[in-house]
Amino acid sequence: MRRSMPARVVLAGAHGYGATYLRRLVQLKADGVARLAGVCDPRPPSPDHDGLPPGTPWTDDLADLLGRVDADVVVVAAPIHRHHDLAETALRAGADVMLEKPPTPTLAGFDALSDLSARLGRVCQVGFQSFGTDAVEHVRSLVADGAIGDVRGVGAAGAWVRTRAYWSRSAWAGRRELDGRPVVDGVVTNPLAHALATALRIEGSDRRGELTSVHTELFRANDIEADDTSCIRVTTAGGGTVVAALTLCAQEQREPYVVVTGSRGRVVLWYKTGRVDVTGPAGTDTRTFPFTDLLENLLRHRADPAVRLISPLARSGAFTEVLEAVRTAPPPTRITAPHRVVLGAGLDERPVVAGVDDAVDDAATTLRTFRELDLPWAGTVAA
Ligand SMILES: NC(=O)c1ccc[n+]([C@@H]2O[C@H](COP(=O)([O-])OP(=O)(O)OC[C@H]3O[C@@H](n4cnc5c(N)ncnc54)[C@H](O)[C@@H]3O)[C@@H](O)[C@H]2O)c1
Structure with missing residues (x-):
């Protein structure tokens, strides 16, 4: 069914990352695609919310808001x-729902939401904006066409820096659970979730049931419950391997990437910028692809179902299976001195894990886990 525009949009969560949606909605309104119908957030608006039209309904309860305003x-x-x-x-x-990643903190919740949206005939788009570039399909076709020979596997590398300010911004930050409810706010499932999700999509195994095993190595150097330095290896029903090596305790912040390694070269996707580097016997070739905004894509899909939804819930199925493995794994292993070095002070304080910047690259390109790389803080591989 075609639906007319502008669509009426309600925003639940308007501080933090939610503020970026308020800014996008200003542009989508100017384009005649959407208008903001209301906001739900227990915190009142702040001076940062300059994109908020005067008189916009603002409540602390979504059900109450949706009882008062119509939302598409x-x-x-x-x-x-x-x-x-x-x-x-x-x-x-x-x-319909534009749902930030990770879609749900449990696999059971993911399945329940999938069933509900199918039953009600509604769509749910997940906020993996790294899916919104043709670079992803470009990488897949390069690989399928044999540009790098036989594929050995897909790696994901993320080396970011997060200070105490990041972990102290909200009660749920860095928690595995809060008030008895799963949160699973670790490096794999939240800050660098795009790295793993994009690697799974490039591998072609991003739906429920497409993974055959999930191996987790979870560590933490921060004073938090969740993991901040982790390595994941999955195997897929198609015989593929994906290794994600991710840290928030790097010496220096770098662009994260997904790399496909083959017998004759490799393809690297810098998924935040849409740049693709193909390295083969003849050298390196680079192309950069633009992004489509996921909210706009959802709105255009509603108006014309021939417009393909970029990140439907089903394409986060394998990612959520990994999330479930992280959620149910034993708590992360603590990394201590001398492998943990503290820099900065106060809200700028941050731990650095010795050698982790190189380790994430090594793991992503060799498809070996932190333990298999014999890193001194990672422990040994079980015999
Ligand atoms: N796609 C991305 O690149 C990206 C980047 C950052 C965060 N995120 C996602 O955005 C979401 C928010 O993350 P954040 O870091 O901004 O968190 P945050 O804690 O900084 O902000 C969350 C906001 O939600 C509000 N809130 C709390 N309970 C609410 C409720 N019941 N109803 C409505 N609003 C409520 C809070 O008051 C706050 O304004 C998370 O899902 C996170 O994973 C996505």
Whole structure:
């Protein structure tokens, strides 16, 4: 069914990352694609919200708001442990959902939300904006066409820096659970989730049931519950391997990437910029692809179902299977001195894990895990 525009959009979670949606909605309104119908956030608006039209309804309860205003789409940019109930409230009120990643903090929640949206005939787009570039399909066709020979596997490398300010911004930051509810706010499932999700999509195994094993090595150098330095290896039903090596305790912040390694070369996708480097016997070739905004894509899909949804819930299925493995794994192993070095002070304080900047590159390109790389802080491989 074609639906007219502008669509009425409600935003749940308007501070933090949610503020970027308010800015996008200003442009989408100017383009005649959407208009902001209301905001739900327990915190009142701040002076940063200069894109907020005067008189916009603002409440602390989504069900209450949806009882007062009609919404075609609800954007959920709230804490992870609220994703499921807010998305469910939106779907039951008849709206489609733009749901931030990770879609849900449990696999059971993912399945329940998938069933509900199918039953109600509503769509749910997940905020993996790295899927919104043709670079992803370009990498897949290069690989399928044999540009790098026989594929050995797909790696993902992320080396970021996060200070105490990041972990102290919200009660749920760095938690595995809060008030008995799963949160799973670790490096794999939240800050560098795009690296793993994009690697799974490039490998062609991003749906439920497409993984045959998930191996987790979870560590933490920060004073948090969740993992901040982790390596994941999955094997796929198609015989593929994906290794994601991710840290928030790098010496220096770098662009994360996904790399496909083959017998005659490699393809690297810098998924935040859409740049693709293909390195083969003849040298390196580079192309950069633009991005499509996922909210705009959802709105255009609603108006014309021939417009393909870029990041439907089903394409986060394998990612959520990895999330479930992280959630149910033993707590992360603590990294201590001398492998942990503290820099800065106060809210700028941050731990650096010795050698981790190189380790994430090594793991992603050799497809060996931190333990297999014999890193001194990672422990040994079980015999
Ligand atoms: N796609 C990306 O690149 C990206 C980047 C950062 C964060 N995120 C996602 O955005 C979401 C928010 O993350 P954040 O870091 O901005 O968190 P945050 O804690 O800084 O902000 C969350 C906001 O949600 C509000 N909130 C809390 N409970 C709510 C409720 N019941 N209903 C409505 N609003 C509620 C809070 O008051 C706050 O304004 C998370 O899902 C996160 O994973 C995505």
